[in-house]
Amino acid sequence: MSTIEMTSDMGVIGADPMLPSWYAVERVRRENHDTFTLELCACDGETAFGFQPGQFNMLYVHGVGEIPISISGDSERQDIVTHTTRAVGTVTRAMWQLKRGDTIGLRGPFGTVWPVEEARGRDVVIVAGGIGLAPLRPVLYSILHHRESYGNVVLLYGARTPDDRLFVDEILTPAVESRIQVDETVDRAVTGWGGKIGVVTSLIPRAGFDADEALAMVCGPEVMMRFTIEALQRRGMDADQIYVSMERNMKCAVGFCGHCQYGPTFICKDGPVFRFDKIEHLFGIREL
Amino acid sequence: MSISESNTNMNVIDRDGLDRLFEVLVSEGYLLIGPRVRDASVVYDEISSTRDMPVGLKDEQEPGRYRLHERGDGAVFGYVVGPHSWKRELFPPVQKLYQVQRNGGKPDMEAPAADVQKRALIGVRGCELAAMAIQDKVFVDGPFVDEQYKRRRENLFIVAVHCNEPAATCFCGSMGTGPAARSGFDLAMTEVIGGGIHEFIVETGTELGATMLDAVPHRESTEDDRVRRAMINETARQGMTRAMRTDDVHRLLTRNYESPRWEEVSERCLSCANCTMVCPTCFCSTVEDVTDLSGDHAERWRKWDSCFTSDFSYLVGGSVRPSISSQYRQWLTHKLATWQDQFGVIGCVGCGRCISWCPVGIDLTEEVAAIRESEHPAKRYV
Ligand SMILES: Cc1cc2nc3c(=O)[nH]c(=O)nc-3n(C[C@H](O)[C@H](O)[C@H](O)COP(=O)(O)OP(=O)(O)OC[C@H]3O[C@@H](n4cnc5c(N)ncnc54)[C@H](O)[C@@H]3O)c2cc1C
Ligand code: SF4
Ligand code: SF4
Numbered sequence: 001m002s003t004i005e006m007t008s009d010m011g012v013i014g015a016d017p018m019l020p021s022w023y024a025v026e027r028v029r030r031e032n033h034d035t036f037t038l039e040l041c042a043c044d045g046e047t048a049f050g051f052q053p054g055q056f057n058m059l060y061v062h063g064v065g066e067i068p069i070s071i072s073g074d075s076e077r078q079d080i081v082t083h084t085t086r087a088v089g090t091v092t093r094a095m096w097q098l099k100r101g102d103t104i105g106l107r108g109p110f111g112t113v114w115p116v117e118e119a120r121g122r123d124v125v126i127v128a129g130g131i132g133l134a135p136l137r138p139v140l141y142s143i144l145h146h147r148e149s150y151g152n153v154v155l156l157y158g159a160r161t162p163d164d165r166l167f168v169d170e171i172l173t174p175a176v177e178s179r180i181q182v183d184e185t186v187d188r189a190v191t192g193w194g195g196k197i198g199v200v201t202s203l204i205p206r207a208g209f210d211a212d213e214a215l216a217m218v219c220g221p222e223v224m225m226r227f228t229i230e231a232l233q234r235r236g237m238d239a240d241q242i243y244v245s246m247e248r249n250m251k252c253a254v255g256f257c258g259h260c261q262y263g264p265t266f267i268c269k270d271g272p273v274f275r276f277d278k279i280e281h282l283f284g285i286r287e288l
Numbered sequence: 289m290s291i292s293e294s295n296t297n298m299n300v301i302d303r304d305g306l307d308r309l310f311e312v313l314v315s316e317g318y319l320l321i322g323p324r325v326r327d328a329s330v331v332y333d334e335i336s337s338t339r340d341m342p343v344g345l346k347d348e349q350e351p352g353r354y355r356l357h358e359r360g361d362g363a364v365f366g367y368v369v370g371p372h373s374w375k376r377e378l379f380p381p382v383q384k385l386y387q388v389q390r391n392g393g394k395p396d397m398e399a400p401a402a403d404v405q406k407r408a409l410i411g412v413r414g415c416e417l418a419a420m421a422i423q424d425k426v427f428v429d430g431p432f433v434d435e436q437y438k439r440r441r442e443n444l445f446i447v448a449v450h451c452n453e454p455a456a457t458c459f460c461g462s463m464g465t466g467p468a469a470r471s472g473f474d475l476a477m478t479e480v481i482g483g484g485i486h487e488f489i490v491e492t493g494t495e496l497g498a499t500m501l502d503a504v505p506h507r508e509s510t511e512d513d514r515v516r517r518a519m520i521n522e523t524a525r526q527g528m529t530r531a532m533r534t535d536d537v538h539r540l541l542t543r544n545y546e547s548p549r550w551e552e553v554s555e556r557c558l559s560c561a562n563c564t565m566v567c568p569t570c571f572c573s574t575v576e577d578v579t580d581l582s583g584d585h586a587e588r589w590r591k592w593d594s595c596f597t598s599d600f601s602y603l604v605g606g607s608v609r610p611s612i613s614s615q616y617r618q619w620l621t622h623k624l625a626t627w628q629d630q631f632g633v634i635g636c637v638g639c640g641r642c643i644s645w646c647p648v649g650i651d652l653t654e655e656v657a658a659i660r661e662s663e664h665p666a667k668r669y670v
Contacts, residue, residue, distance in 0.1 A: 017432040018385050018590075022394045043394040062390055063579035063586035088604045103395055105388075249602050251575050254432035257593070258572030259600060261622065263542075264629035269431065285545045287614035 017254045020060045020105030021047070025098050026080060032164050035131060036096055037072065037084040040104060048078035051109035053116050053138030054245065054273040058253045059083065060105030061098075065091040068250045070135035070272075071109060076145060081106065084134035084166065110253045112273045114139045114217050115243055123151040123209040127228045129158045129200055129220025133166050135245050135272075136219050140171050144178055151214075153180045154207045158200030158224070162186055162193040181208055200224065204231040211236035217273075219245040226283065229276060239277035246271050246279070263288060297498070298509040298517075303486045305504050306364065307337050309447070309475075312503040313408040318445055321377055322410030323370070329354055330370035332377070335410065338364055349455035349640065352649030362486060365411050365449045365479050368458060369639050373568030374409055374416055375423060378440045383590045385575065390584040403436055408445040412473065414466030415458075415637040417448060419568035421472055425631040426571045445496065448473035452520055454528045457640030459653060462531035465637045467524040475501060478517045489517045532653040533660070534624070534634060540660055541625040545617065549659050554613035556648050561594035563642035563650075564619065569635050572600070595619050620652060 023040035030036050042049065051071050060066040073082025087096040098104065116139055124143065128136050143150055155175055159165045165172070165184065175182050183203045185196040196203070200220070216237060218228050225244050232242055246267050251257035253268045260267035263282040265274070282288055301309065310320055314336075322335040325342050335341060346359040347367040359366050389396040412420075424441065427434040448469035451458075460466030469476045474497030477488040489509055492498045509517075564570045574593035579586045593600060595618045601608035609615050627635030636652070643651045 016399060016435050018434075019397065019399055022397075024394075060588075062388060062395065063577055063583060065577050066575065066588075103390075103393075105395075105397075247603060248608065249600065251573065251593075256427065256432070256434060256571065256573065257575075258595070259574070259593075261618075261626070264626035266630070287609045287611060288545070288618075 017107070018252065018256075020058070020066075020107045022103050023081065023106045025100050025102045025104065028098065028100060031084060031166050034088070034096075035084060035086045035164075035166060037082060038095070038098065038104070039073070040081045040083070040106065041079065043103060049081045049109075050078050051075055051081075051138075052113040053142060054114040054135060055109035055111045056135070056253075056272065057081065057083065057106050057108030057110070058250075059091075059095065060107075061091055061094045062103075062105075064094040066105070066107075066251075067091045068110075068253060068268075070245075072134040072137045074141040074145075075138050076141070084131070084137070086131045107253065110268055112271055114245075114273055115215055115275075116142045119215045120146075120149045121151065123214035124153045125156070125204075125207060125209050125214055125216040125232070126154065127156045127200060127204070127216065127218045127220070127232075129224040129228075130160065130164070131166070132218075132220035132224075132245075133157060133171075136217060137167060137171060139217060140175060140180075143180070144174060147178045147180075152209050154209050155180055155182045156200055156203040156207060157182070157184045158186070158203075158220070159184070160187045162190055162195070183207065199227070201227045201231045204228065204235060214241060216242045217244075218242065222247075229283075239280050240275055242276040243273055244276055244279075245273050297492045298514065299490050299492075299501060299506040300509050300513055301488050301490055301501075301504055301506045303362075303364075303488075305506060306488060308504045309500065310335075310337055310408075310410070312500055313445060316406070316500070318406045318408035320408050320410055321374075323365075323367070325356065328356060330356070330367050331372040332374060332409075333372075341411075342367055346453070347455060349457040349644040350649070351457065351643050351651045352646055354644045361481055363452075363479060363481050365477075366453065366481075368451055368453070368455045369413060369416065369641060371566050371641065371645055373566065373639075373641070374412060374420060375568050375571075377407055377409065377444075378420070378437050379423065379427065379434075379571065379573075379592075381592045383436070385588045385590050387585065387587040390586070400436070402439050404439065404443065406443045406445065407440070408447065410447045412446050412448045412469070413451055413460075413639075414448070414469040415460040415463070415639040416568055417446070417469050417472040418460075418463075418465035418637040419639070422569045422631065422633055422635060422637070423571060425633065429631075445500070446473045446475075446493075448476035448493075450476065450478045450521055450524070452479060452524050454524055455640060455644070456529055457643040458528055458638065459530040459532050459640060460638040461525055461528045463534065463634070463636060463638030467528065468521050473497070478520055480513075480516060480520065489513050530640065530653055532636075532638065532656060536660070537634070537656060538625045538628050540656070540663075541621045544659050544663075545621070547659050547662060549655065549662060550613040550617045552658075553616050553650060553655055554611065556650055557596075557612050557616050558647060559596040559612045559615055560647060561596040562645045562647065564594040564596060565592065566641040566645045567623075568639060568641070569623075569637065570594075574600075595622070620655060623652070624656065 022043040027039040072084040248260040250260040427437040451467035598607040623635040
């Protein structure tokens with residue numbers, strides 16, 4: 001028909017963006033009582049997987065369903081794809097059962113990225129709540145690889161309990177060793193916890209960064225992000241210095257299913273990472 | 289713009305010529321999809337000749353109401369649009385995405401073969417052509433392409449019909465999409481009936497259309513035919529009673545997220561999702577996974593979905609839009625405002641289906657007017 005171009009080649013169907021590729025579970029790591037990390041390798045053993053910090057994949061568990069999960073690994077490694085997931089429902093619990101050698105369907109990477117490049121030469125504030133540290137871990141890997149390219153780097157992390165803290169060996173400890181100021185807090189302490197108790201926003205007023213030029217990257221539950229942004233703005237940061245990662249129900253990740261709409265945006269293609277000034281006008285609207 | 293200036297290439301076929309055209313299309317391998325009556329309404333399905341069509345019927349439509357009546361003449365296209373839209377031919381209500389067989393190693397995945405069936409759509413209205421162009425933006429214009437949709441779309445032959453008698457629910461005039469078809473057809477017809485005449489004045493939109501028409505007995509149009517056609521179209525245009533103002537609707541709705549009108553409409557809305565199912569532009573879908581008893585064979589299906597369910601916006605722990613007011617707000621604001629941000633066009637073509645098929649007769653044109661009214665127009669729009 002006239003409104004779309006006829007293709008000369010009518011026999012072959014193009015790459016279907018809804019079809020997954022197969023990956024094998026290389027390694028399973030239990031991070032805490034409900035969170036686990038899967039390291040995946042392409043089943044054909046050859047495909048290199050490139051992505052940028054902030055992007056996500058759609059992971060399909062045989063017969064159960066497909067969900068969006070951020071990539072939590074190091075973007076300089078293309079041989080494995082790493083995802084850290086909290087088991088909360090049908091698909092994530094089925095993923096929790098996967099063992100080394102099991103296969104999983106993967107589509108991606110999708111979505112926008114954290115401003116790792118723009119942040120070079122500036123101070124960086126990373127604020128994570130709970131599983132929100134997973135989508136930010138690739139940023140921390142990048143900074144650790146190129147520590148000299150960044151000014152003061154602050155990681156503020158709030159977990160539910162000390163046992164819930166993610167990536168202690170991979171990130172929290174090496175970060176301190178690389179002059180990253182790591183400040184943590186927990187909602188509930190257990191005996192032996194000598195650290196802070198309270199909400200992550202309480203760490204912002206005293207964090208060591210230059211609010212005039214720093215960039216902030218924030219990921220966690222929506223309320224946590226709201227209070228974090230307020231606290232950052234009280235420090236003098238502008239909306240265009242703050243980046244957040246948004247979450248909405250998502251069925252396709254390619255802009256077809258309509259589920260992930262957030263005002264005029266599709267979280268899957270315009271997000272998940274947004275510079276806050278782009279969505280500030282939507283942020284306070286109830287049930288949007 | 290009136291249609292009279294749009295095309296010089298115009299021919300006339302008679303009542304038998306229409307069936308002859310269908311035969312030509314069938315012999316070229318086309319499956320004919322056209323209007324026919326089912327459950328007391330005009331739906332779109334396979335047809336083989338005009339005998340299958342709602343000949344001599346007219347629809348009466350009002351908010352929450354749809355009835356078919358005898359017209360008292362033999363008009364083939366004497367009704368407007370019913371609960372079906374052509375989107376079901378391109379974006380089927382239920383569609384298999386793929387199936388997977390587990391067998392130890394890498395699973396075997398099979399996607400349905402490309403749908404290469406050629407389809408001829410008979411009697412496509414102006415608003416419906418506009419709706420198809422809108423869905424093209426969603427499924428074909430990227431960044432990702434729905435290949436099945438694209439393939440089906442490329443294999444269409446479109447016989448458009450200019451509407452002669454709009455229903456009371458139609459407001460295509462104010463949406464710039466009808467009552468005459470403007471573009472995107474292979475052939476477009478004006479049905480002329482009365483005074484002993486029953487003919488179709490046919491415009492040609494594409495080479496392919498011209499080729500098909502060539503195989504049907506026809507005569508060249510006369511000045512008389514062209515005047516008659518322009519008059520029929522003008523009568524249709526003037527017969528339209530409903531309208532919606534759209535120039536301000538983007539700003540209007542996006543600054544009225546907190547309007548009390550959403551609560552008010554939610555007291556009537558049943559969140560039945562009818563409006564989204566009948567709408568020719570609504571494109572939301574969900575997926576369903578099924579397995580056989582062994583669990584080794586799995587299938588993944590895509591199905592139409594609606595923003596009028598709380599599952600639609602479910603996130604672990606609860607729905608983002610649990611209330612009907614936020615669901616209705618999402619629907620209307622998307623359709624009329626944020627759709628423009630996303631696709632550069634408004635998401636409504638003015639077909640009126642959502643008005644007729646709403647069980648409680650909610651009328652979006654009225655809702656928009658009420659929101660505008662609530663802002664005290666005298667103060668804001670001078
Ligand atoms: C861009 C993006 C990145 C994400 N990254 C991570 C991550 O790195 N780690 C992690 O643990 N979680 C992440 N999530 C959340 C994760 O997708 C949900 O926890 C997951 O979909 C829940 O699925 P379920 O079937 O286990 O839960 P159920 O409660 O059974 O949910 C049923 C269905 O609702 C939908 N759904 C429910 N919650 C969400 C949600 N939050 N987002 C999207 N769809 C949802 C899914 O289709 C799900 O299958 C991310 C979400 C998005 C949108
Ligand atoms: S919103 Fe209503 S009037 Fe507009 S295109 Fe959809 S069904 Fe037709
Ligand atoms: S507006 Fe009408 S058709 Fe739409 S969901 Fe509400 S009751 Fe159903």
